[in-house]
Amino acid sequence: MMDLFxxxxxxxxxxxxxxxxRRDRMTFAMMAGIPVMQxxxxxxxxxxxxxxxxxxxxxxxxxxxxxxxxxAMQNSEYFRFSYKVDSAEEAExxxxxxxLQFVVHIPPDFSRQLIRGERPQLLLEADAxxxxxxxxxxxxxxxxASTALNRDLKGTLSDLRQNEAPFEPVIHRKFNPEINTQAxxxxxxxxxxxxxxMVFITALAITREKERGxxxxxxxxxxxxxxxxxxxxxxxxxxxxxxVTLVLLxxxxxxxxxxxxxxxxxxxxSIFFIATNLSVGITFSSLAKNQLQAxxxxxxxxxxxxxxxxxxxxxxxxxxxxxxxxxxxxLTHYLVIIRGIMLKGNGFxxxxxxxxxxxxxxxxxxxxxxxxxRRTLD
Amino acid sequence: xxxxxxxxxGIVKKFSGRTVVDxxxxxxxxxxxxxxxxxxxxxKTTFIRMLCGLxxxxxxxxxxxxxxxxxxxxxxxxxxxYMTQKFSFYxxxxxxxxxxxxARIYDVPDRKKSIIETMEKLNxxxxxxxxxGSLSGGWKQRLALAACLLHKPELLLLDEPTAGVDPxxxxxxxxxxxKLASEENMTVLITTHYMDEAERCTRLAYIAYGKLLxxxxxxxxxxxxxxxxxxxxxxxxxxPAMIRKLQADKAVLQAAxxxxxxxxxxxxxxxxxxxxxxxxxGVQELSxxxxxxxxxxxxxxxMDKGKDNFQ
Numbered sequence: 018m019m020d021l022f023x024x025x026x027x028x029x030x031x032x033x034x035x036x037x038x039r040r041d042r043m044t045f046a047m048m049a050g051i052p053v054m055q056x057x058x059x060x061x062x063x064x065x066x067x068x069x070x071x072x073x074x075x076x077x078x079x080x081x082x083x084x085x086x087x088x089a090m091q092n093s094e095y096f097r098f099s100y101k102v103d104s105a106e107e108a109e110x111x112x113x114x115x116x117l118q119f120v121v122h123i124p125p126d127f128s129r130q131l132i133r134g135e136r137p138q139l140l141l142e143a144d145a146x147x148x149x150x151x152x153x154x155x156x157x158x159x160x161x162a163s164t165a166l167n168r169d170l171k172g173t174l175s176d177l178r179q180n181e182a183p184f185e186p187v188i189h190r191k192f193n194p195e196i197n198t199q200a201x202x203x204x205x206x207x208x209x210x211x212x213x214x215m216v217f218i219t220a221l222a223i224t225r226e227k228e229r230g231x232x233x234x235x236x237x238x239x240x241x242x243x244x245x246x247x248x249x250x251x252x253x254x255x256x257x258x259x260x261v262t263l264v265l266l267x268x269x270x271x272x273x274x275x276x277x278x279x280x281x282x283x284x285x286x287s288i289f290f291i292a293t294n295l296s297v298g299i300t301f302s303s304l305a306k307n308q309l310q311a312x313x314x315x316x317x318x319x320x321x322x323x324x325x326x327x328x329x330x331x332x333x334x335x336x337x338x339x340x341x342x343x344x345x346x347x348l349t350h351y352l353v354i355i356r357g358i359m360l361k362g363n364g365f366x367x368x369x370x371x372x373x374x375x376x377x378x379x380x381x382x383x384x385x386x387x388x389x390x391r392r393t394l395d
Numbered sequence: 396x397x398x399x400x401x402x403x404x405g406i407v408k409k410f411s412g413r414t415v416v417d418x419x420x421x422x423x424x425x426x427x428x429x430x431x432x433x434x435x436x437x438x439k440t441t442f443i444r445m446l447c448g449l450x451x452x453x454x455x456x457x458x459x460x461x462x463x464x465x466x467x468x469x470x471x472x473x474x475x476x477y478m479t480q481k482f483s484f485y486x487x488x489x490x491x492x493x494x495x496x497x498a499r500i501y502d503v504p505d506r507k508k509s510i511i512e513t514m515e516k517l518n519x520x521x522x523x524x525x526x527x528g529s530l531s532g533g534w535k536q537r538l539a540l541a542a543c544l545l546h547k548p549e550l551l552l553l554d555e556p557t558a559g560v561d562p563x564x565x566x567x568x569x570x571x572x573x574k575l576a577s578e579e580n581m582t583v584l585i586t587t588h589y590m591d592e593a594e595r596c597t598r599l600a601y602i603a604y605g606k607l608l609x610x611x612x613x614x615x616x617x618x619x620x621x622x623x624x625x626x627x628x629x630x631x632x633x634x635p636a637m638i639r640k641l642q643a644d645k646a647v648l649q650a651a652x653x654x655x656x657x658x659x660x661x662x663x664x665x666x667x668x669x670x671x672x673x674x675x676x677g678v679q680e681l682s683x684x685x686x687x688x689x690x691x692x693x694x695x696x697x698m699d700k701g702k703d704n705f706q
Contacts, residue, residue: 229483231485237472237477239469239501
């Protein structure tokens with residue numbers, strides 16, 4: 018009896034698998050597409066030593082020294098002074114909105130005190146809600162204090178180059194003074210969890226009806242596409258709200274993270290974010306031929322969402338093209354909003370632009386989904 | 396009562412260049428049980444789907460329940476009940492939940508009452524809370540019928556409703572269909588492969604390769620085929636050779652064994668009789684008798700003829 022393993026039977030299975038693989042073009046494309054996408058995103062988009070972070074100067078002293086310091090910071094490549102701000106309030110507002118990572122405050126008497134050797138303070142405010150994003154830049158700022166002014170301190174002033182740095186760099190880590198990584202991760206996880214569960218659940222919703230044959234029945238009834246889509250979205254919004262509540266409770270009791278802003282606003286924005294992800298899922302569902310394809314499409318959406326949104330790696334540290342793709346994705350904006358509300362105590366005014374971005378994405382996907390849902394079997 | 400419930404002409408449907416329904420015209424009157432027959436892939440399902448708005452015809456026009464099949468698909472959906480070939484209700488819902496879902500979609504008045512009535516009518520009351528997935532084939536098909544009836548449609552489109560269902564359940568299903576047609580004046584268009592079921596229809600149409608090949612009552616279809624059939628009984632060991640010889644004869648269109656007898660058919664009466672005489676010469680214990688052509692003989696004949704026209 019040598020019938021333990023027949024190579025003929027074994028080969029029959031292999032052959033059949035290859036034939037089926039070839040027929041399912043989408044799976045085939047995904048098998049090539051997902052590794053390529055991962056490689057490109059991880060290889061090029063990610064930068065764990067983020068540079069060119071947006072910064073602004075609030076200057077009450079327009080002397081040579083100020084200019085030299087700013088130039089030195091810019092040359093360090095960690096700071097990019099892309100915003101002209103007129104007041105400390107404006108700078109603070111921009112930082113709350115997540116547009117600015119750093120604000121340099123130059124006090125009124127800076128040059129005079131420096132010449133007198135009084136070692137004036139130079140304040141760098143950093144948005145520390147993402148500690149990883151600012152840590153390199155902050156240490157670059159500290160080390161640059163002793164060398165930034167070397168060229169300006171000539172002649173009688175050269176004494177100032179002797180001992181300590183001619184000014185004292187002071188760093189103020191806003192929104193997360195204890196540099197607590199959890200403060201950054203936990204609110205963001207809320208967005209990641211919602212993206213993952215909501216897109217996957219609904220991606221299967223219509224494909225399941227197609228696979229089980231119940232779709233034909235639904236199509237033969239007076240049900241309209243909008244009714245089916247809305248009917249499949251609403252129950253999961255409730256599930257999403259439960260998830261948000263769960264994360265908030267765990268954040269409060271396990272990680273001692275309080276919501277500094279309005280909880281109501283947080284829920285309000287979350288509902289739209291949940292609905293956006295659900296409509297992405299539904300649209301995948303109407304495009305996919307079977308449940309496997311729907312899952313693959315979801316992965317195709319989920320992967321860049323995680324990598325390019327600023328969840329795993331600092332958003333501002335990514336190259337421009339990656340930021341451009343990232344700013345289309347709803348998770349990117351939700352992360353800014355949720356971190357803003359929880360850590361910075363942001364109100365609606367500060368999150369408005371990001372909220373609008375989510376709404377635009379939502380509307381676009383919804384229209385696509387409704388157009389794609391066919392009322393007939395043609 | 397000769398109001399036309401289905402009145403369509405020149406319906407064409409193509410799938411990626413292949414014509415599946417070819418200039419089909421059909422008239423069905425109110426209260427009829429219209430049997431729609433044809434081999435697999437002949438376009439029956441496609442035609443039904445076009446009637447209830449699931450597919451859009453590429454050409455042709457017509458009315459279903461008085462509404463334009465090209466424009467008023469929404470109204471037709473409301474007044475027709477379509478039972479799909481494959482069970483298409485939710486296996487993870489109970490019988491009652493499935494019916495409730497459908498009743499809500501159609502906005503059935505007095506929902507609770509009509510669900511209970513429908514369940515009683517189809518003897519579902521004891522199974523109301525059973526998951527649809529755990530029902531046997533016969534009960535699944537009854538559930539599908541019940542769901543189609545909830546919104547009191549004027550037209551029932553049943554696509555192979557009894558495929559894979561045992562004879563008793565089939566018999567009961569047909570009794571139900573007849574009751575609906577006679578008591579509630581419902582019109583029923585039903586597709587089937589079973590000849591005994593075809594004989595229970597008030598009128599029949601036969602399609603093959605997307606073309607309508609015959610239409611009329613049972614008797615009309617049989618007589619219009621011009622097919623003559625003989626029953627030949629002979630000892631069993633003689634039969635294979637006889638079949639081979641008969642099939643080689645051009646006059647004989649069909650020669651098929653039915654137990655210990657042969658059914659031999661042809662359209663040319665005398666030529667076929669001669670062929671039988673030649674083949675039977677010398678065979679012992681023989682009896683030849685002319686019988687009425689059965690529906691099956693007629694349909695196989697139509698199918699062969701259809702193929703000839705098609706190729």
